Amino acid sequence: MLVAFDTAVVISTITAFAFIHAGTGLVVTQIGVAALWLAVLTVLRTRSIDQIGAGITEYKRVVNAGWLSMGIIAVVAVVLEINELRTVLLVAVPIGTIGLLGERWILRRWLNGKARSGYHLSNVVVVGSAVDVAYARAQLQRSAVTTYNVVGTIIDSASNTDRQVIENDHYGMPQVHGIEFTVGLVTETGADAVIVAGPLGGGSNSVRELSWNLESTETQIILVSSLTNVAGPRIRVRPVDGLPMMHVDLPSFTGTTFVLKRTMDIIGSLFALFLLTPILLLLSVLVKRDSAGAVFFNQERVGLRGSHFKMLKFRSMVANAEELKDDLRADNEGNGVLFKMKHDPRVTKVGEWMRKHSLDELPQFYNVLRGDMSLVGPRPPLPDEVAAYTGHTERRLYIKPGLTGLWQVSGRSDLPEEEAVRLDLYYVENWSILGDFMIMWRTLKVMLNGKGAY
Structure with a gap:
């Protein structure tokens, strides 16, 4: 085709x-x-x-x-x-x-x-320790793009029997203990590939012997690297005397690509502000007529390298929303210190509609033009969130926060905190100009759908 x-x-x-x-x-x-x-x-x-x-x-x-x-x-x-x-x-x-x-x-x-709908998928058998198999299955199911259909699993463990023992896992799929039975399960399930989800008990020899045993089945072997959250363009494989050497390019936070990113931010925000001027004026009138208070809401956020800035939004709550927050804190449904409620009584009628389609965030194009934010980047955190960062979470601040990002197109407020952090860190490590364009394209669909916005 x-x-x-x-x-x-x-x-x-x-x-x-x-x-x-x-x-x-x-x-x-x-x-x-x-x-x-x-x-x-x-x-x-x-x-x-x-x-x-x-x-x-x-x-x-x-x-x-x-x-x-x-x-x-x-x-x-x-x-x-x-x-x-x-x-x-x-x-x-x-x-x-x-x-x-x-x-x-x-x-x-x-x-x-x-x-x-279940068509054009690669049927695969996942091989590895119980922990590695469970992790690989979870990641495959979490992926937004369906590619692999797991039809069975092999748990790498010492076998005390010379016969193949098959049981059903909690997904209802056949599961075998002992990699020596891989060929049998592949033949029975008609799998197209075998995914080795992690190190095997027998070391590198186990993978080599497994590939030899699978030659007669013409089944492909896919090795899962222990190096996670690294995008494909940063990885190069170079074999040296039969030893595959994986080269991983270091993430870049300066240079020509960042100049291009800033240029794209300036051009994009200027164009958006010019094009959206009638909509911005209309929303301003609606906000003003809907409830008493200012049209815009300024909130302190943390940007590049820990710098603070005022993020601009259309006011979507009553004017005294901050004063009412303490009374509602027991009903907080947000991630960590981020206060979120699906049915927040402080949200105005116009505000609820604007939030559903992310229209309250349109004034942030001004923040992008100023240089506080970028069109695409990690979610702009609150100072209290940054104060609670642990481990390497502060790497989210290595590039400017974005008007949209992987967090925006992957579930928004419905995401658990650890997944939101993982997506932000993945973006920081692997961002690209073409990737930014794809995220902006996906953002349009999310804005129309409104799922996860509250």
């Missing part, structure tokens, strides 16, 4: 460009550009089975294919002095790349929809 749709998008883009750019008349050149572009998409493995359907790597490879195609076209245009190729370089390929990204997003939505 990807081959067919990619071909259709590329050919449609080049054909439309040739039709609009009347006078080109170089059919051979158009065919050559399309063939080159499709070849680059293939060479850069933009349709790799292990990347499509989840994560940002697929999108990054499509963008990289566009850049590489533009580079090759530029060289050919200069060497052969084909002036028409310059317009293709500046117009057709960038527009086509956007079309390819849109096509991939649509097909990904279709694939994920089928996966949620």
